[in-house]
Amino acid sequence: MVANAHSALVELSGVHRRFRTGKVLVHALYDISLRVQPGEILAICGPSGHGKTTLASLIGLLDPPSEGSLWFDGLATESLAEGARRQLRTEKIGLVFQHCTLVPVLSAQENVMLPRLLNGKRPDDAGELAAELLARLGLAAQVRQLPTALDASQRQRVCIARALVTRPALVVADEPTSRLDSGSVRMVMDLFSALQRERGTTFVIATRDQRQLLRAARTLQLSEGRLLGAPADTPRLACRALA
Numbered sequence: 001m002v003a004n005a006h007s008a009l010v011e012l013s014g015v016h017r018r019f020r021t022g023k024v025l026v027h028a029l030y031d032i033s034l035r036v037q038p039g040e041i042l043a044i045c046g047p048s049g050h051g052k053t054t055l056a057s058l059i060g061l062l063d064p065p066s067e068g069s070l071w072f073d074g075l076a077t078e079s080l081a082e083g084a085r086r087q088l089r090t091e092k093i094g095l096v097f098q099h100c101t102l103v104p105v106l107s108a109q110e111n112v113m114l115p116r117l118l119n120g121k122r123p124d125d126a127g128e129l130a131a132e133l134l135a136r137l138g139l140a141a142q143v144r145q146l147p148t149a150l151d152a153s154q155r156q157r158v159c160i161a162r163a164l165v166t167r168p169a170l171v172v173a174d175e176p177t178s179r180l181d182s183g184s185v186r187m188v189m190d191l192f193s194a195l196q197r198e199r200g201t202t203f204v205i206a207t208r209d210q211r212q213l214l215r216a217a218r219t220l221q222l223s224e225g226r227l228l229g230a231p232a233d234t235p236r237l238a239c240r241a242l243a
């Protein structure tokens with residue numbers, strides 16, 4: 001495996017992503033170069049359809065670039081076989097999707113525990129950690145409830161807790177708070193900030209939600225699949241006009 005010389009947790013260089021659907025070629029991302037530093041909270045913003053989910057999927061190692069290089073923790077990911085890529089994702093990355101899916105026959109706590117049980121790393125304290133994360137997201141009273149007994153905001157917070165339970169180095173969240181009221185958004189962002197401080201967790205958040213942009217240390221703006229400005233130049237709240 002090829003390692004890069006930089007200290008970034010994630011680095012993209014000259015990345016493009018194209019999708020072919022029949023005869024139609026969609027060029028979703030153009031020539032993206034950026035670095036995600038360990039322990040930062042980075043927001044990626046931009047209007048709908050301009051590539052936020054596509055970029056989040058690349059950074060979360062769910063999807064490979066069509067062209068260009070992506071290093072994760074010093075490893076050149078294009079040289080990784082699918083199994084190695086999956087293992088890296090399972091061990092190091094927590095993912096929060098726009099559309100959250102829970103196992104219907106498991107309680108909120110069991111759903112949150114699941115990734116920790118599946119990756120076999122210290123499963124003994126999984127229940128305790130799951131309950132703690134749920135409590136920090138305002139769901140202490142819901143730990144034993146099934147997903148069908150929860151509302152959309154509560155289910156979304158269970159999905160967020162599930163992404164954090166393996167104590168990942170990187171959390172990639174795609175519109176994590178779109179179904180949440182302001183109080184719940186505050187709880188989620190308080191927890192993200194606390195994990196950043198306490199554990200040095202890195203967050204990449206694709207969002208149009210100003211409430212999250214306010215809490216991000218750095219905001220990168222996508223426009224028609226291109227990053228606007230050099231990363232070092234992009235000011236906080238660059239997306240104010242777009243949300």
Ligand SMILES: Nc1ncnc2c1ncn2[C@@H]1O[C@H](COP(=O)(O)OP(=O)(O)OP(=O)(O)O)[C@@H](O)[C@H]1O
Nearest residue numbers: 019021026028046047048049050051052053054055
């Ligand atoms: N699997 C795919 N196949 C074909 N086209 C795709 C695929 N995924 C994304 N696209 C296209 O790539 C472009 C960027 O989409 P993407 O979902 O990344 O944007 P977005 O900014 O996240 O939008 P939203 O905020 O609505 O989720 C769009 O034109 C979309 O239709």
